[in-house]
Amino acid sequence: QQPVQSPQAVILREGEDAVINCSSSKALYSVHWYRQKHGEAPVFLMILLKGGEQKGHDKISASFNGKKQQSSLYLTASQLSYSGTYFCGTGGVRNSGGSNYKLTFGKGTLLTVNP
Amino acid sequence: DTEVTQTPKHLVMGMTNKKSLKCEQHMGHRAMYWYKQKAKKPPELMFVYSYEKLSINESVPSRFSPECPNSSLLNLHLHALQPEDSALYLCASSQDGQGYNEQFFGPGTRLTVL
Numbered sequence: 001q002q003p004v005q006s007p008q009a010v011i012l013r014e015g016e017d018a019v020i021n022c023s024s025s026k027a028l029y030s031v032h033w034y035r036q037k038h039g040e041a042p043v044f045l046m047i048l049l050k051g052g053e054q055k056g057h058d059k060i061s062a063s064f065n066g067k068k069q070q071s072s073l074y075l076t077a078s079q080l081s082y083s084g085t086y087f088c089g090t091g092g093v094r095n096s097g098g099s100n101y102k103l104t105f106g107k108g109t110l111l112t113v114n115p
Numbered sequence: 116d117t118e119v120t121q122t123p124k125h126l127v128m129g130m131t132n133k134k135s136l137k138c139e140q141h142m143g144h145r146a147m148y149w150y151k152q153k154a155k156k157p158p159e160l161m162f163v164y165s166y167e168k169l170s171i172n173e174s175v176p177s178r179f180s181p182e183c184p185n186s187s188l189l190n191l192h193l194h195a196l197q198p199e200d201s202a203l204y205l206c207a208s209s210q211d212g213q214g215y216n217e218q219f220f221g222p223g224t225r226l227t228v229l
Contacts, residue, residue, distance in 0.1 A: 030214040041119075041205065041220035042158065049215055056217075087157050091214045101214040102171055105157035 001026050003090045005106035012113045017076045020109045022088030024069040031064050031071040032089040032103060035082075042087060046073065075111070083113045119221035121206050127227045130196060136224045138189040138206030144219070146212040147189040149181060150205040152223070158205055164189060165212035196228045 003024040010018050022031060030049050033056070034042040046056030048064035048071055056062070061074045071090075075082055089103035119140045128134050138147065146165045150158035163171035164183040178200075180192040189206055203225050207218040 032217065034220075041222045044217040044219065047215060047217055053215070055215075101212050102160055102163070102173075103214075103218070104160070108155075108157055 002104055003088055003106040005086075005088055005109050007109060008107070009110040010112070012078045012082075012111070014078060014080060014113055014115055016078055016113075017074070018078060018111060020073040020075070020086050020088075020111070022071045022073075022090070022106055024090050026069065028064075028066065028069050028090050029101075030091050031062075032091075033060070033062060033071075033073050034087045034089065034105075035084045036087065036108075037084040045086075078111075078113045080113050080115065083111055085110050119206055119208055119219050121204075121221040121224050123224060124222065125225050125227075127229065128193065128196065129229050130198075132196075133192070133194045135193065136191040136204055136206075136226075138191075138221055139187055140208040140219070140221075141187055142208065142210075142219065143186075144208035144210055145186060146209045146216075147183065148207040148209075148218065149189070149191050150207065150220075152203040152205055162191075163212060170212060193226075196226075198228050201226055201228045 006021045033045040036042040046062045050066040064071045085108040087105045087108045089105045122137045149161040152158045161175045162181045167183045178195050182190040203223045205223045206221040209218045210216040
């Protein structure tokens, strides 16, 4: 089931902060965040696991509320390079030892950072 | 090498043609993925290969046929496609098929079906 992202779009001036939210109606094992610039491949930003583990880039912060099936991505002191479409991808119960883990991506949040 | 490469970058084909998309990674990853992405839409999973075996097929029409010849290569064979199949086809890989590993995406093949 597709997660819901909000807002759909946000426009910032350089140096401003933004929060992008991702929520699901099903129990989640992990939330992945990716950024895709126009005409380019999605780039990994962050993974958050239900158990509290996280891995990703040092300059990116995010939270994951496993009980509410919600995650938020925090972009602080935005730079021009932050512009792009941000996707969250969610997956359900971990299939331990298996290989059937599937990510479903939200519709994306278009972030524009202006000088 | 942390790169996933895809060839060709662009492909135009008629509805009666047969063509193949190629994806390659040399990161030692054991899971590889095909996604389809329409303009201004998120990537949609098509297939997952784990340890060179097809583990997920998202009810993709048989005109798309994946193949994993070895752990570094992933192909997508195309036959008798429809105009609505025009899209960006993304390949990705991850260390394995588990949910705690990030996926590395290739630049994609932009496919146009006439």
